[in-house]
Amino acid sequence: MDFEYSPKVRELQSRLTAFMQERVLPAEKIAAEQLASKPNWWGAPPIMADLKASAKRQGLWNLFLPAHTEAGAGLANLEYAPLAELTGWSPALAPEALNCNAPDTGNMELLDRFGTEEQKQQWLRPLLDGEIRSCFSMTEPDVASSDANNVRLEIAEDDDHWILTGRKWWTTAALRDDNRVAMVMGVTDPDASVGSRHSIVLVPMDTTGVAVQRSTSVLGFDDRHEGGHGEIVYDGVRVPKANLLGPRGRGxxxxxxxxxxxxxxxxxxxxxxxxxxxxxxxxxxxxxxxxxxxxxxxxxxxxxxxxxxxxxxxxxxxxxxxxxxxxxxxxxxxxxxxxxxxxxxxxxxxxxxxxxxxxxxxxxxxxxxxxxxxxxxxxxxxxxxxxxxxxxxxxxxxxxxxxxxxxxxxx
The missing domain is CATH 1.20.140.10 (Butyryl-CoA Dehydrogenase, subunit A, domain 3)
Structure with missing residues (x-):
């Protein structure tokens, strides 16, 4: 095991350290004041736009992307580690400023790996550019979701559409205005063997039947900067079959x-x-x-x-x-x-x-x-x-x- 950082990583470390010291840490107080003045606002504070623009100009954008992709810095996991560590100094601002915030990072990786060309054009490209946000809807309040096989939201077939019915929670970023799509995991094949019952479907957040009921807090913190952690009811939500992400039954x-x-x-x-x-x-x-x-x-x-x-x-x-x-x-x-x-x-x-x-x-x-x-x-x-x-x-x-x-x- 060789943990020596390459010249490329050390140079990125230097740039990111300066960005954190000069831009992100001083922005924390401003961000808090901005969110305090907007009590019903869910999402990034206005200063985030300036931070993102600065990060893009400095080449500190999409650093998380695996080395085989072209939209980021082309880093391996080991190379990304010291950079992600620096963003941990300001978890409320730095990851999103670099377009490296969860759940979007994982969602972008899934779209890159499993998405169709149409799905990539509609959702991946805007996510890579930081124009929209997304969420991942998996955990359910009525089952022990630590065993994903318990997930039971129903995804039924109706000709060339899927019909989603069920309830999810802890869907981070669900309350953001710029959140455009949810990746929803549910049961498409209830009679199949364990591990082959679930699929993931892409659901635009403005689809009829999608209702965000509330946000759950974390030890009293509302995490408004992230867009909260939504409890969502999917009530007969109808989306095209083309919205299936990855193989059916392999959710x-x-x-x-x-x-x-x-x-x-x-x-x-x-x-x-x-x-x-x-x-x-x-x-x-x-x-x-x-x-x-x-x-x-x-x-x-x-x-x-x-x-x-x-x-x-x-x-x-x-x-x-x-x-x-x-x-x-x-x-x-x-x-x-x-x-x-x-x-x-x-x-x-x-x-x-x-x-x-x-x-x-x-x-x-x-x-x-x-x-x-x-x-x-x-x-x-x-x-x-x-x-x-x-x-x-x-x-x-x-x-x-x-x-x-x-x-x-x-x-």
């Missing part, structure tokens, strides 16, 4: 194709969130006086900072290993590495942010720092894209099937 496999890269991208950004928490806690500890001296002089605070550095560096290595394996052996071969990262990284980052909150005291719980938001994101990602228990289950099964290098000697 589970198609969904998995977006979840692997999506999971590791989340982990990459989480490392950046941890780095920001460490930067905040060290600054606070140096400048906050308690009992006559800076917090940084207290042994317990020094231990907390040291443990944070050890933990985030270890977490970064497991992310890089997963990215390297995806590049060298493919997503399927790397699935257990990705699962391990998906368990370890959110837990690690949640702990680091929690300790930073403790060092800040009451201020850490308030809107005056990004720590509460970072904590909610880390906690959310212990459930999003598969809960920890599911990933631990797959890792344990793989371990039980592994032959150890040596055998125990029995006396």
């Amino acid at each position: 589970f496999a198609v969904a998995q194709a977006r979840l692997g890269p999506g999971r590791i991208h989340h982990c990459m950004r989480l490392i950046g969130m941890a780095e920001r928490a460490i930067a905040l806690m060290t600054t606070r500890a140096r400048t906050r006086i308690a009992f006559g001296r800076p917090l940084a002089d207290e042994g317990v605070v020094q231990a907390t900072v040291a443990d944070a550095r050890i933990a985030v560096d270890a977490a970064r290595l497991i992310v890089l290993r997963a990215a390297w394996r995806m590049d060298t052996e493919g997503a399927k071969a790397a699935r257990h590495d990705v699962a391990a990262a998906k368990v370890l990284v959110p837990q690690t980052v949640k702990t680091i942010v929690d300790n930073a909150i403790q060092i800040f005291g009451g201020a850490g719980l308030s809107q005056d720092t990004p720590l509460a938001m970072l904590y909610s994101q880390a906690r959310f990602l212990q459930i999003a894209d598969g809960p920890d228990q599911v990933h631990r289950r797959s890792l344990a099964r793989a371990e039980f099937d592994t032959t150890p290098a040596l055998r125990e000697v029995r006396g």
